Structure formats: structure tokens, C-alpha cells
Amino acid sequence: RKEVEQDPGPFNVPEGATVAFNCTYSNSASQSFFWYRQDCRKEPKLLMSVYSSGNEDGRFTAQLNRASQYISLLIRDSKLSDSATYLCVVNRGDSSYKLIFGSGTRLLVRP
Amino acid sequence: DVKVTQSSRYLVKRTGEKVFLECVQDMDHENMFWYRQDPGLGLRLIYFSYDVKMKEKGDIPEGYSVSREKKERFSLILESASTNQTSMYLCASISGNYGYTFGSGTRLTVV
Numbered sequence: 001r002k003e004v005e006q007d008p009g010p011f012n013v014p015e016g017a018t019v020a021f022n023c024t025y026s027n028s029a030s031q032s033f034f035w036y037r038q039d040c041r042k043e044p045k046l047l048m049s050v051y052s053s054g055n056e057d058g059r060f061t062a063q064l065n066r067a068s069q070y071i072s073l074l075i076r077d078s079k080l081s082d083s084a085t086y087l088c089v090v091n092r093g094d095s096s097y098k099l100i101f102g103s104g105t106r107l108l109v110r111p
Numbered sequence: 112d113v114k115v116t117q118s119s120r121y122l123v124k125r126t127g128e129k130v131f132l133e134c135v136q137d138m139d140h141e142n143m144f145w146y147r148q149d150p151g152l153g154l155r156l157i158y159f160s161y162d163v164k165m166k167e168k169g170d171i172p173e174g175y176s177v178s179r180e181k182k183e184r185f186s187l188i189l190e191s192a193s194t195n196q197t198s199m200y201l202c203a204s205i206s207g208n209y210g211y212t213f214g215s216g217t218r219l220t221v222v
Contacts, residue, residue: 034210043201043213044154087153089210096161097142097205098169103153 001026004102006088012108017078021086021105023071029093030100033064035073036087038104044087047073078109114138117202117214124221130189132217134202142205143185145169145177147198148216154201160185192221 006023013019025033033050048055050062050071061074071088088102118133136143144159146169156169160179174196178186185204189196197220203211 036210041218043216044211045213046210049210096159098144098156098159099211101146101154103151 003100006102006105010106010108018076021073023088025069025090027093030090032091033071034089038085080109083109115204115212115214117217119217122219124192128192130192132187132200134185135183136204140204140206144203145187146201149198194221197221
């Protein structure tokens, strides 16, 4: 079983749609959670951290469910520029800063 | 903003060559990482360093070594390049619990 699992997609949605991505992780000791965005042939960039209480940044909302070891990302009012791959990322639950990356969910927003 | 610079965006090397990939960060971060990214496999940790001259193997260290002689510079060395090391190589650094900052990546092709 992969340590971080994501649906690879692609999710193909029209502009203005709301889309949600889910991710599960296997290590119950993980304490830090992130969503990264990666454009084609570019490096991953931090989109947002995910906090236990849930957090929002503009059109993006992240939720964490520790009991189910599940993280979600909701994108409202999708823009063409949101087309990218979204990586779910967790730490290893030890004292290091090593992170584990999911393989990503690809989003295509069409006009 | 933290800047992580990788010396080459694209590199083509021959089988058996010794290859050096350089990474420099400008924010005095202690922790630096080398990942490779392959389609369907996501990002996999090769090596990381938590201080000058301190290093630890990641999940896939075979065929690689690293050097960290100065805090700002973390080098990845392919001792004898092979075709299965054709990949995108990503360097990252981190301070605190705020997620990684990645370099722009080096796309290495071994022929």
C-alpha cells in the first residue's frame, strides 16, 4: 500500500465548477500536511498547509480528518489557470523534515 | 522569498559518466533534500542533509552520493550514470514546518 494515495484523475471540469480532491495517508504519526501544486514540467510549489481545524485561502479550502487519515482540497469557482497536478504531502511522523509525496491528482479546467 | 537554485535545467550524459547536480539555497536553511520524480512513481527521496557534512540516505540512495561542504550548497553525484537514472531531479530546502521550497529541477537524460 502506498504511504500517500491519491486518485490520479484527470478531473476534467468546466470553468466555474467546484472540484474536490481526496487523499489518504497510512502513517498515523504524521503531523504535518500540505497540498502542493505542480504545473507541467515545473517544480512543485506549496499551495497551502493543512491544519486540524481546516483552513481556507481564497477559493481553496483544505480539510484534515485525523481519525480517518484523510485530507481533502476543495477548489471553488475553478479558473483555467487552476489546471495543474495537485500533490498531497505528509511528513513521516518522526523528528526529521522528510516529506512523503502522493503521485498527484491532475486537474483540467476547460473553457 | 527563499530561493533554491539548481545549476542546470536540462542535462544529457553518457552511460558511465560521473554526473554532478548542484543546488544552492540562499536562506541559511539547515535541511536540504534531493528527490527524483518519475511518472506514476511521484517524488522519491534520494538523500537529505540536516547540516554541513551531515547526510542520511533516503529511500532510493543506490547509485548516488551527496556532498554538503557548505551550508548553502548540496550536491548530488551519480557515480556512474545509467539509463535508469534518467529522471527529473529536484532539490529542496526547508526551515521550520512550512513545507519545502524546491529548485526548478534538472531534467537528466542518460544515453
